[in-house]
Amino acid sequence: MNFAVIGAGNGGQCIAGYLSMLGYSVKQQDKNGELIKSLQEKGRIKLKGKVVGEASLDLVTTDVHQVIEDTDIIMVVTTADAHMEVAQEIAPFLQKNQIVILNPGHTGGALEFLHTIIQHGCLNIPVIAETQDLLFSCRAVSVGEVNVSGIKRVMDIASIPSEKASEVVDLFKDIFPQFRARPNVLYTSLNNLGAMVHPVPTLLNAGRIESQQSFDYYSEGITKGIANVMEQMDEERLSIGKALGVDLTSILQWQYEAYGIEADSIYEALTCNESYIGIKAPKTLDSRFLTEDVPCGLVPLVNIGRLLGIEMPVTQSFIETANSLLRKDYRKEGRNLEKLGIKNHLEELMHVIS
Amino acid sequence: MNFAVIGAGNGGQCIAGYLSMLGYSVKQQDKNGELIKSLQEKGRIKLKGKVVGEASLDLVTTDVHQVIEDTDIIMVVTTADAHMEVAQEIAPFLQKNQIVILNPGHTGGALEFLHTIIQHGCLNIPVIAETQDLLFSCRAVSVGEVNVSGIKRVMDIASIPSEKASEVVDLFKDIFPQFRARPNVLYTSLNNLGAMVHPVPTLLNAGRIESQQSFDYYSEGITKGIANVMEQMDEERLSIGKALGVDLTSILQWQYEAYGIEADSIYEALTCNESYIGIKAPKTLDSRFLTEDVPCGLVPLVNIGRLLGIEMPVTQSFIETANSLLRKDYRKEGRNLEKLGIKNHLEELMHVIS
Numbered sequence: 214m215n216f217a218v219i220g221a222g223n224g225g226q227c228i229a230g231y232l233s234m235l236g237y238s239v240k241q242q243d244k245n246g247e248l249i250k251s252l253q254e255k256g257r258i259k260l261k262g263k264v265v266g267e268a269s270l271d272l273v274t275t276d277v278h279q280v281i282e283d284t285d286i287i288m289v290v291t292t293a294d295a296h297m298e299v300a301q302e303i304a305p306f307l308q309k310n311q312i313v314i315l316n317p318g319h320t321g322g323a324l325e326f327l328h329t330i331i332q333h334g335c336l337n338i339p340v341i342a343e344t345q346d347l348l349f350s351c352r353a354v355s356v357g358e359v360n361v362s363g364i365k366r367v368m369d370i371a372s373i374p375s376e377k378a379s380e381v382v383d384l385f386k387d388i389f390p391q392f393r394a395r396p397n398v399l400y401t402s403l404n405n406l407g408a409m410v411h412p413v414p415t416l417l418n419a420g421r422i423e424s425q426q427s428f429d430y431y432s433e434g435i436t437k438g439i440a441n442v443m444e445q446m447d448e449e450r451l452s453i454g455k456a457l458g459v460d461l462t463s464i465l466q467w468q469y470e471a472y473g474i475e476a477d478s479i480y481e482a483l484t485c486n487e488s489y490i491g492i493k494a495p496k497t498l499d500s501r502f503l504t505e506d507v508p509c510g511l512v513p514l515v516n517i518g519r520l521l522g523i524e525m526p527v528t529q530s531f532i533e534t535a536n537s538l539l540r541k542d543y544r545k546e547g548r549n550l551e552k553l554g555i556k557n558h559l560e561e562l563m564h565v566i567s
Numbered sequence: 568m569n570f571a572v573i574g575a576g577n578g579g580q581c582i583a584g585y586l587s588m589l590g591y592s593v594k595q596q597d598k599n600g601e602l603i604k605s606l607q608e609k610g611r612i613k614l615k616g617k618v619v620g621e622a623s624l625d626l627v628t629t630d631v632h633q634v635i636e637d638t639d640i641i642m643v644v645t646t647a648d649a650h651m652e653v654a655q656e657i658a659p660f661l662q663k664n665q666i667v668i669l670n671p672g673h674t675g676g677a678l679e680f681l682h683t684i685i686q687h688g689c690l691n692i693p694v695i696a697e698t699q700d701l702l703f704s705c706r707a708v709s710v711g712e713v714n715v716s717g718i719k720r721v722m723d724i725a726s727i728p729s730e731k732a733s734e735v736v737d738l739f740k741d742i743f744p745q746f747r748a749r750p751n752v753l754y755t756s757l758n759n760l761g762a763m764v765h766p767v768p769t770l771l772n773a774g775r776i777e778s779q780q781s782f783d784y785y786s787e788g789i790t791k792g793i794a795n796v797m798e799q800m801d802e803e804r805l806s807i808g809k810a811l812g813v814d815l816t817s818i819l820q821w822q823y824e825a826y827g828i829e830a831d832s833i834y835e836a837l838t839c840n841e842s843y844i845g846i847k848a849p850k851t852l853d854s855r856f857l858t859e860d861v862p863c864g865l866v867p868l869v870n871i872g873r874l875l876g877i878e879m880p881v882t883q884s885f886i887e888t889a890n891s892l893l894r895k896d897y898r899k900e901g902r903n904l905e906k907l908g909i910k911n912h913l914e915e916l917m918h919v920i921s
Contacts, residue, residue, distance in 0.1 A: 417774050417892075419771040419790070419793060420772035420775060420788050420790055420793055421772065421774060423790035423792050424787065433774075435774070436773070438777050438892045438893070439777070441891065441894060442892055445891045446891075526887050526890075527887060527891050529884070530885075530887035530888050533880050533881060534771075534881075534884050534885075537796045537884075538771075540795060
């Protein structure tokens with residue numbers, strides 16, 4: 214089994230290094246030429262922290278065609294807003310027996326990926342899987358040197374077609390035993406908790422962020438009122454799960470499951486979670502907390518909600534506020550139904566994810 | 568000519584004191600019993616700053632019936648969210664030859680007042696006027712002692728029925744020569760600039776405010792991104808004016824007209840305006856900047872927009888955000904079409920304001 218890792222940021226370097234350390238053949242690609250040059254010069258990737266070791270990769274390149282040719286598994290480890298571009302580029306070269314894994318897919322990643330490769334001339338549709346989050350909490354301290362601060366105990370994964378997820382989990386049993394197959398991509402896509410905890414505090418602290426004040430994102434940035442709003446947005450997301458019969462994790466349950474936090478409120482959970490101590494707020498509004506979580510989180514959520522006739526006024530208003538602050542049109546640019554390849558019917562969505 | 572002044576806050580004490588100093592008979596009412604007791608004990612109102620003098624009032628009471636009986640002019644100087652309650656209380660006692668002036672009306676003040684008194688048994692409909700803002704910038708340094716820091720050079724006033732505005736201006740020519748008659752209450756109601764400059768920075772600094780950080784509301788609280796959002800909200804308001812053929816003042820024009828600020832952008836105007844130096848942000852989200860400006864500013868605006876088929880996504884999203892932060896339903900509680908006495912047709916609105 215050999216791998217392509219697309220994306221050489223923190224997560225991409227970490228996954229490429231890890232797979233390589235386990236003895237697999239790994240080819241890594243990134244479109245950032247300077248980064249690739251530095252990685253080539255370095256020659257190896259070193260992991261430290263919760264995973265220790267180092268290994269060299271088979272190929273490090275900007276050429277996406279080269280890395281996916283004759284590759285079994287294609288790990289996409291870019292920000293979610295780059296998934297569509299990756300899909301467009303690799304569409305003509307994909308093979309039916311390959312597996313693409315979006316790490317993570319955010320909301321609607323696999324759906325968007327599938328629709329995009331079909332639109333861009335892919336005749337041999339591979340399995341497309343998406344994880345619910347990134348398995349490793351990690352940060353590259355320098356190019357080729359990654360500090361792994363955490364490894365999640367369980368990582369949900371689902372695929373299109375849905376029945377392939379258990380095969381993927383089986384394939385990975387010695388690599389990522391944390392993978393847990395879920396019935397379909399709604400289970401991963403609708404459990405995008407980043408979209409619940411990033412845009413609201415970022416926007417309701419926009420003044421502070423744009424003034425470049427330094428403050429702890431969770432313990433200082435989240436007030437009781439802000440936590441209230443997050444809870445209301447989370448309720449809108451959970452109502453989609455209820456309508457679809459998909460069991461979703463609330464922010465509060467997730468805090469318990471992922472961090473062992475037993476709290477009565479989102480405010481208490483997020484501001485008292487010791488794992489969050491020292492995590493600073495973004496220094497600019499042009500941050501992934503908005504540029505990724507709004508178009509690839511909130512936008513597909515309200516679009517799926519619309520298919521179900523569920524009004525999501527809180528989620529809608531934060532899309533609008535991000536649009537007006539950043540002068541963007543995320544409803545158009547983001548993962549709307551058109552980008553997900555769904556016209557206007559719930560039946561279509563249920564058919565595609567099946 | 569004699570006066571009732573309803574409301575004994577900063578503005579109410581100031582107006583009552585001023586009218587009394589000019590030699591008019593003035594009766595003042597407030598529902599706050601303690602405040603009224605203190606004012607009674609004090610016996611006089613003293614003005615300092617841009618207006619210097621002192622005078623005693625004819626009556627200071629909590630009984631609204633007493634102050635409006637046989638009174639020519641009823642000045643309502645409460646927060647806008649109290650207008651409806653005042654209207655309900657005085658409805659049965661009003662006389663056709665009286666003039667009610669809302670100082671100021673915010674958005675839809677006169678409309679809401681008219682509808683409310685009709686609904687509460689008023690058979691003798693008085694003239695109902697609204698000013699575009701409070702004439703005096705003032706603050707009570709202690710009960711009965713008001714510092715007047717500014718007097719606006721021009722103050723727009725309009726009335727229902729519309730043709731009475733010039734008579735009101737004429738009546739006041741020796742008292743408030745700043746009054747300028749406008750064709751109808753749309754000119755005053757749609758020029759509620761507080762609603763343009765208060766909710767957006769307050770909500771986009773919600774984290775800071777709820778954490779009780781002290782910062783200058785204008786120079787520190789308004790960033791370029793926040794000013795962008797204010798501009799977009801202002802454009803939505805101005806589009807209502809365009810559709811109705813009502814010439815409105817933009818935030819930028821207002822900064823020039825009221826303060827002589829010549830700036831290229833709202834950001835520049837609001838952060839460089841020396842009159843704003845030292846104005847601190849509210850210490851709590853339970854502030855007039857939200858509790859008055861959302862229900863009596865943004866809510867009637869989007870409702871009038873709806874009559875015209877004008878979408879106001881930015882304004883809508885800030886109503887929603889205020890709702891979720893404060894756990895309110897301002898669309899229902901605020902000045903919606905029902906509260907303004909308008910069903911669903913623009914023609915109705917145009918008829919009522921004529």
